[in-house]
Amino acid sequence: MRRLRAVRPVEVDERGLEVVSFCGHCAMAPEPARQAPPSRVCGHCGLGLVLQASAFLAPRHDEPFLVIDTTLSVCAVSAAAEELLDIDETRAVNKHVADFLVPADANAPGAENLLALLVEVAGGSSEPRTTIVRPRQEFGVRFKARIGPCGPPHAALLVLS
Amino acid sequence: MSFSMRTLKTSEAAALLNVSANTLRAWERRFGYPQPQRSAGRHRLYTHGEVTALRDALQQGLSISSAVSRAREALSTDTHTLVGALAGFELDRADSAMESALALRSVERSVEEVLLPSLDELGERYGTNSALWAFAARWADGWLRRAQRLAAPPVRGLAILVGDATRNELDPDALAVRAFELFCGRSGARVMALPVGGLSGLSDVVESLSPDAVVIAGGHVPDDDVALWAYRVRAAAGPLPMALFRRSHHGAKARTTGTRVLPDTPFGAHRQLLGLLDDRQDTRVREVAALSVLEGDRDHWVAQA
Numbered sequence: 001m002r003r004l005r006a007v008r009p010v011e012v013d014e015r016g017l018e019v020v021s022f023c024g025h026c027a028m029a030p031e032p033a034r035q036a037p038p039s040r041v042c043g044h045c046g047l048g049l050v051l052q053a054s055a056f057l058a059p060r061h062d063e064p065f066l067v068i069d070t071t072l073s074v075c076a077v078s079a080a081a082e083e084l085l086d087i088d089e090t091r092a093v094n095k096h097v098a099d100f101l102v103p104a105d106a107n108a109p110g111a112e113n114l115l116a117l118l119v120e121v122a123g124g125s126s127e128p129r130t131t132i133v134r135p136r137q138e139f140g141v142r143f144k145a146r147i148g149p150c151g152p153p154h155a156a157l158l159v160l161s
Numbered sequence: 162m163s164f165s166m167r168t169l170k171t172s173e174a175a176a177l178l179n180v181s182a183n184t185l186r187a188w189e190r191r192f193g194y195p196q197p198q199r200s201a202g203r204h205r206l207y208t209h210g211e212v213t214a215l216r217d218a219l220q221q222g223l224s225i226s227s228a229v230s231r232a233r234e235a236l237s238t239d240t241h242t243l244v245g246a247l248a249g250f251e252l253d254r255a256d257s258a259m260e261s262a263l264a265l266r267s268v269e270r271s272v273e274e275v276l277l278p279s280l281d282e283l284g285e286r287y288g289t290n291s292a293l294w295a296f297a298a299r300w301a302d303g304w305l306r307r308a309q310r311l312a313a314p315p316v317r318g319l320a321i322l323v324g325d326a327t328r329n330e331l332d333p334d335a336l337a338v339r340a341f342e343l344f345c346g347r348s349g350a351r352v353m354a355l356p357v358g359g360l361s362g363l364s365d366v367v368e369s370l371s372p373d374a375v376v377i378a379g380g381h382v383p384d385d386d387v388a389l390w391a392y393r394v395r396a397a398a399g400p401l402p403m404a405l406f407r408r409s410h411h412g413a414k415a416r417t418t419g420t421r422v423l424p425d426t427p428f429g430a431h432r433q434l435l436g437l438l439d440d441r442q443d444t445r446v447r448e449v450a451a452l453s454v455l456e457g458d459r460d461h462w463v464a465q466a
Contacts, residue, residue: 024223024224025224025225039179039180040179040219040220041178041179041180041184041219041225046180046181046183046184046187046188047187047188047191047225048224049219049222049223049224049225049228051223067223067224069223075222075223075224075226075227076224076226076227077224077226089224089226090191090192090226090229092226093224093226093227093230094227094230151223153221153223155223
């Protein structure tokens with residue numbers, strides 16, 4: 001049987017939104033699996049696990065991002081985020097997200113808003129949202145951040161742009 | 162007490178984790194995990210327990226870093242178990258904790274990563290003058306001595322004389338000294354430990370052992386007594402390389418006398434000492450070879466003349 005290589009099935013989540021896979025370190029899309037069972041480890045860089053998020057939320061190759069769990073601990077820092085925030089993933093893992101990023105939206109009602117949003121999203125029960133954050137100890141720099149669910153397992157993806 | 166630890170070659174570990182061998186080496190550089198030992202041929206040997214702990218953590222992880230952190234945490238449960246067992250005066254459970262540690266690690270790593278840190282923790286928590294410390298230190302000393310008795314017979318042709326300058330088995334340095342002796346013995350060296358207080362008959366012991374190096378271990382006995390012991394050893398055996406282990410507060414004098422100060426960890430100290438002795442042995446072999454070549458040349462010229 002001939003296979004149509006150019007045609008790739010679109011994965012969708014339970015809400016019918018298109019879902020894409022990306023590496024939690026280099027953000028590259030995984031290559032089609034040549035082995036069974038397919039590895040969760042990125043075949044490009046070998047330093048990240050393959051995660052899934054909605055196509056709107058998922059980072060493009062050069063976009064820095066962090067993955068945060070329901071306890072607000074940092075679980076992954078992309079290579080671009082390591083460079084942008086001058087942090088090392090191996091040291092950042094298991095630390096509180098507020099050690100690295102804090103809310104910078106003057107219109108937001110309170111600082112805990114970002115953290116509440118992250119907890120809600122990490123539980124997998126929220127639509128992707130946008131907010132403004134800044135690195136801790138930095139006052140002149142602000143980033144627009146897309147926040148939404150990713151996984152598996154359930155976590156919050158915070159993409160800086 | 163069994164010392165069976167399953168190890169995996171790079172290809173086997175990579176297959177178990179469903180990654181390439183290059184990825185495994187990249188993880189070792191970036192995360193320091195899994196940390197392989199080396200075979201006699203310098204090939205990587207991964208501990209089965211470390212690899213399976215990582216495989217399980219990767220299935221639930223969001224990144225390699227968090228999986229490594231979780232795998233490390235899973236392995237550290239042996240330390241918690243041992244601390245708990247000793248704090249509860251449960252000898253059987255303490256023995257079991259070491260058995261589980263040995264299933265995942267080498268004897269050296271089990272001692273350095275589980276036994277000694279557990280004792281350190283107990284010492285800090287309850288004080289080294291407590292009854293609990295006495296109980297735990299006696300158990301650990303017994304465990305290390307049993308392991309020493311089970312070590313393979315010496316094969317290296319190296320002999321090390323250890324001058325024990327610790328107070329007694331309750332001295333916090335004593336366990337590190339026992340571990341150092343164990344590691345040297347397991348590396349194929351013949352090790353004899355004598356308290357530095359015993360001078361009578363020392364020359365007979367030295368003559369019988371004919372040591373290649375002397376290590377003064379422990380910081381309890383004062384310098385003058387140690388110097389007297391070392392003098393007697395040198396008088397019997399001639400000039401020998403001397404090294405200090407766990408005697409750091411006496412290190413200033415050592416530097417002026419050419420005595421080496423070994424690292425504070427038993428594993429680091431045994432590696433450095435054996436490396437030094439192996440270098441000396443290689444030099445001696447080269448010298449003998451050079452001498453026999455010269456003698457061969459001389460015989461050749463004599464025969465021609």
